Each structure stands twice: as C-alpha cells, then as structure tokens.
Amino acid sequence: MITRIVAELGPWAWWVLGIVLLILEVLMPGVFLVWIGVAAIVTGALTMLFWGAAWWASQVQWIVFAMLSIAAVLVGRRVVLSSARKTDEPFLNQRARSLVGRTATLDQPITEGRGRIRLDDTVWSVQGPDLPVGTRVRVVASSGRDLTVEPV
Known part of the structure; x- marks a missing residue:
C-alpha cells in the first residue's frame, strides 16, 4: 500500500x-x-x-x-x-553558584571544617578553615547545598 x-x-x-x-x-x-x-x-x-x-x-x-x-x-x-x-541570567535555578564571590558574616563558628552563614534570607552550610563567630568570609565555591568560604 x-x-x-x-x-x-x-x-x-x-x-x-x-x-x-x-x-x-x-x-x-x-x-x-x-x-x-x-x-x-x-x-x-x-x-x-x-x-x-x-x-x-x-x-x-x-x-x-x-x-x-x-x-x-x-x-x-x-x-x-x-x-x-546565551542568557542574561546564567545562574538561574543555580542559587548556590550565584553566591560565589559574595561576602557574609559567620552566624555559627566553623569548627571541624563546618559552620553556617546567613545570606539574604537563607542560612547556608559552609565549609572552610576553623573560624570564630562574626568573622567576615567570602564564598569561593559551591557544591550542592554547601558553600566553601575563606576569611576576607
């Protein structure tokens, strides 16, 4: 057919x-x-x-x-x-990656490589060297939900 x-x-x-x-x-x-x-x-x-x-x-x-x-x-x-x-928002739906380069103050100390910071309206888990509460840190990388920070 x-x-x-x-x-x-x-x-x-x-x-x-x-x-x-x-x-x-x-x-x-x-x-x-x-x-x-x-x-x-x-x-x-x-x-x-x-x-x-x-x-x-x-x-x-x-x-x-x-x-x-x-x-x-x-x-x-x-x-x-x-x-x-080509996009004007390359990190859309990748919020953690969009935070790289931002600075914040530690809400909880980094002990044994783990701590927390507050950026905008969210508390983020961070990894980095042991630092006391109140230390200014810069976000240098992101992996999943965790941010890697270093002191400013």
Whole structure:
C-alpha cells in the first residue's frame, strides 16, 4: 500500500513525508523531527530537479535523505545549543553558584571544617578553615547545598 502511494505521488512523496514529520513535531515537540522533516523536503526538491535522471533511483534518494537527515540533526543541534547558552541570567535555578564571590558574616563558628552563614534570607552550610563567630568570609565555591568560604 505504501509503495503504491509513493509510486503515485512520485517526487511529491518526499514533500508529503517532510510535512508529516513537521506536523508530528508540532504534536510531539522535541526539536528533533523538524530537522528530519527539513531533510525530507530538501530531498523532495532534489527529486523534483533530478526526476528524469536514470541515476536518481529510489536507493540514491534514500541515501541522500539519510545523509541530509544526519547533517540537519547535527547542524540543528548546534544551533539549538548555541542559542541556549546565551542568557542574561546564567545562574538561574543555580542559587548556590550565584553566591560565589559574595561576602557574609559567620552566624555559627566553623569548627571541624563546618559552620553556617546567613545570606539574604537563607542560612547556608559552609565549609572552610576553623573560624570564630562574626568573622567576615567570602564564598569561593559551591557544591550542592554547601558553600566553601575563606576569611576576607
């Protein structure tokens, strides 16, 4: 049945496949099928261009489609990742990392390498050298919920 439909559609079969993949991308968003759909549409354009050529058999079309799909996915991935890196809030949802460089006063002494500071409205566990209460410290690193501090 599918072979008959493809034979009847001729070079338009690639366009139909591309549009179906783009519609599926809208229904199941994931930014993946769009690139394969673009590859199918480009393959359809090439098929329209080379339709009468003897060397443009269905096997060649599938190979071209596979290569274009791989290239489109790789290029699309690079485009999506490069646009995702640019932000005016790089530490959004990474609150502990956003505190690196800030200074605070110890609320509890650091004994045996552990203590507490208050930054804004939160009390944070800190690691660092043993220091008395009231010492000014600077946050130099974060790991999970713990901050690493050093005296200022």
